[in-house]
Amino acid sequence: MEARINRRSFVFGASCSLCGSMILPSCTQVPLTNRSQLNLYDSNLPIILMGGGVAGLPKIYPNEKALNQEVDKTYSRFLSKAKEDKILLDNTDESKKIEEIGKEIYTSLDTFYINKREKNPVENFNWQFALIESDTKNAWCMPGGKIAFYTGILPVCKNDDGIAAVMGHEIAHAFARHTVEKLTQASMMQMATIGISRSKYAELLNKSFRVGNVGGNVYNSVVKYGIFLPFSRKMESEADYLGMGFMNLAGFNIKEPAKLWQRMMAGQEGRVPEFMGSHPSPDNRSKKFLEWESEILDKFPQV
Template sequence: MRFGPRLLMALGAAASLLAACDSAPITGRSQMMLVSESEERQMGLQAYQQVLSKEALSHDAQVTALVDKIGRRIAAAAERPPGELWRAPRFRWEFKTVDNKEPNAFCLPGGKVVVYTGILPITRTEAGLAVVVGHEVAHALARHGAERMSDQMVAQVGATAAGVALAATVGGSNRRYVPMMMAALGAGATVGYLLPMSRAQESEADRIGLVLMALAGYDPREAIGVWERMRAANTGKHTAEWLSTHPADSTRLADIRHWLPEAMRYYRPRD
């Protein structure tokens, strides 16, 4: 029995997609990964270097030390999963503070976390800042950057050609896909297939982040106050949830309250 080239391509793509399945920590959500961990780390590093070349790092020694301290504690928790809840990552963690009034923070693949000073009035305390850093470390732990890029690859080339695209895109040494990585992390996404997945990842990072900060000795109940203050700061800047890459504030708060008992099981206060 002979198969036509289109059918063979479709079968190859299906096999590639099935082979690329993974599961997210804590949630167990099925993930499609068409980007290897080494490619993800390399592209994340290049994107990180591009970001730092354009941003002004904070010269406040106290603030930068605090961000680094919190980051190291949470990263250490990520690297020592209790009961093999997830596979320990192999990242070279970095935590940088950028002098920018925008209330923002983000994580690039491979454990490169950037915190803007504009978020500090909202986080207020060390535990409050741990909420944000835990969320960003969770993005790295769950490999959301690679997953978003994989989604974008499929959206661009079509599912039936994904097997061919794999060999041409990921397997090669071409690094022109760094802009795609940046786009996959928030810029240029389109309503429809990509944005709902992004919202799912943001909610997932909230849940994983609560567990991570608890394991690091920070009270996960601080997340309620942080997101309430974030909601207040967003007053007058409302974006419909179905057009947003983040869950609506009311949805996020309800979910966090639901997940708190899970996180509290791992919480042991530290000095």
């Protein structure tokens, strides 16, 4: 088993840190990268977050469908608030562009799976895209495919290929179910520590839900809903790889991500743009994109 995973899983390594230490059904694998991933839903177990619900009661997400329904509501609330504040860009050339590129990428992913005669693991996602007027250089994706771009990132994207690079990356986070993986880890950690000290446990919980350095932008306050967690470097790297693959499926130029990253860091004077929060260092990242090129062309041919 171990040897098979190692052979098939290229750069991300095959270890799943929680699997070794807990008695659990076996890890599943992220489609297309085969990285081992702990996902309670794949074992038909609910994700339980102590104190995450109303009046300090545990918050239970019984299955992925229920989680995504909740995310739907959160995303709608986010959009209504943005609309109220007149920063939701609707029906502008730029907002249409974002939607168009998002759609091109997810429909290409559909075609890719049809061509392979395999089931698309995210065929049930209801993809949605929004553009928000804000100087913040950011874009994000909630589970189930709810994506937002901030206008601040558009000059960095510079062209359609740059938008596709960021879009591919965000779609990849949803595709690889990174949020479910983070929630699973948080849930497992809580289960493991419960009973040791209730108060310490609550402290830990609070910490694990606070994303550092949100830049005081009110629209980052979506973090308070607890489904918007910082991803690990491994996840970021995986989203880079898959995102590059997805943009190639849709016929975008895969030379752009490396350039995008250089632009992202240019003129920042040491300040890390929001989008790069827990991302690997830009130099390292640009190098990776170059390394992956031939593999991407081979594994993710334009559909």
